[in-house]
Amino acid sequence: MTSVWILCRIDGAIDRWLTAPAVAHAPQSLGIFRIIYALFYLWHLSFQRAELLSGLPRASRRLIVVAAWFPFDTPPIVFQAIESIVVACLVLLLFGWRTRVMTAAVLVAGALLESLFSVADKENGTVFLTFFIPFVMLLAGAPWGDAYALDALRLRRAASPGTAARYALPLRATLVILSALFCIAGLNKMIGSGIWLRDFTVMANFGLYHNVDGALLGLRLNPWAAWVKELPILHVPIQLSILLFETTFFLALFERRLLRLYIGLALVFQAVNGLLFVLTFTPLLIAYASFLDWESVRRGVMPRASLKVRSATMLTLLAWTIAVALAATWNLGTFTRSILSLGSVIDWRSIFWPILPLGLWLVSSAIWQIGRAISMRMCRSQITEPAAASR
């Protein structure tokens, strides 16, 4: 009886946590995040060419269970068609047209496409972009279509306070998976082979190793790699700080300011990895982006902007025109793709230049907020203690 009561209490606590507000101005922030997600995904796809997977030699294929049935000997046009379907669905998702259906379509077609790439080369940084985010959105009924979307315009759907919990669910679920993956990554480094706790030259060698790789690829190199290697005093702090960051990421689950701190740290971590090493975990950026208050950013950048569209039909027509045009021209030369990457100006590495200061700002503002909260609590306890003593 007691155990059932305890389980019910735990279940209730999980429910309350999962439905507690996760981001400010939830429907609007989520709506803007949907647009950013679609644009980011299109940008990511602009560097991929699925047609090149056609005829992939058997020896180069890994076993990926969900793609095991797929015949890689099919003509390139089949791969191009899958890619074009994902592109068209992303454009319609961007406009918020039938958001729930488009979320499901992006999930199915996008996950299929990425699983095919994974057969050739596993790139685990893409799991949030291609699977987890659309999946958790779909489970919650695609609430990212409630604002800044054609659906909202058509149905005149207004976010009522009663549905606020719905907006929290996908973000909370994303945070749980992100925390689990970071925690496992840290534990793998410590207890899997134990290399990171036995050999404190891993990161120092890592810098030099990636400089050789970068030189072979003709990339910009890490100027501090040799300097770090020559200063053994830095080796232990660098390695331990990475382990500490990964294994304690789950703390972001418990407090809003800690979430801000860990998202900031994650952005700095990814930016350093991307800018100084040849590490392409870039698609993971979209998972961090889901926790930002985009509506406040929008109000700061465009305070007077509002969606004043009288005709949903006209906007639907525009959405479909762009979707068909992009899907049809996606594999005709490189023009369409180069529009999205601004002629490759924004690539897997250059995107981190604005990310680094953003991460640093989030970290410093979170530390400031945490510090202020602690000092206020201390002040309050100092005030209440003498009062209690005098009573």
Added chain:
Amino acid sequence: MPTARPLFLTKSALAMMLLGLAVVGRRNAFWPLVNWGMYSKKPIHYPAPTATAVRLRIVDSTGQLRLVSAHELWGVDRLPIAMQSFTGAFDAETADARAAHRGYLVHLLDNIFPAIHVKQVQGVRLTWSVEPMAVPPLILAAPERESILGTFDADAHRRRAKRRP
């Protein structure tokens, strides 16, 4: 409560995904349930005094020569896909496996360089001497050694691909 169904679905899915990550996450076969085990399995040593890379030297129908790197075909983020065929086309154990890699390389070259009709492909292994503590650690334009891995006729592989059902 209007969120009861989404809440139940999200909770159930989260429980299954977390269980999946814990049980099968280490094996990449169960994508998207994959762990991030980066750089946790093998030690990272101080770089070796030499570095090698396979490049393709292609000859087009006008007789022009061009040196092609793996990242020109698949980009840096998907580099291993091209690298497997760069080496497999010359090092694979069986003739069939070599032919499959060669056919795939011709397919890649035709797609990436549509304006060029590649006639002949030669695999070259280049070796550089490495100064790990220097920036850059090697001079890309000045490899120390070059060994030819083999040469094949691109048209023969195009014909073979056409005959394939």
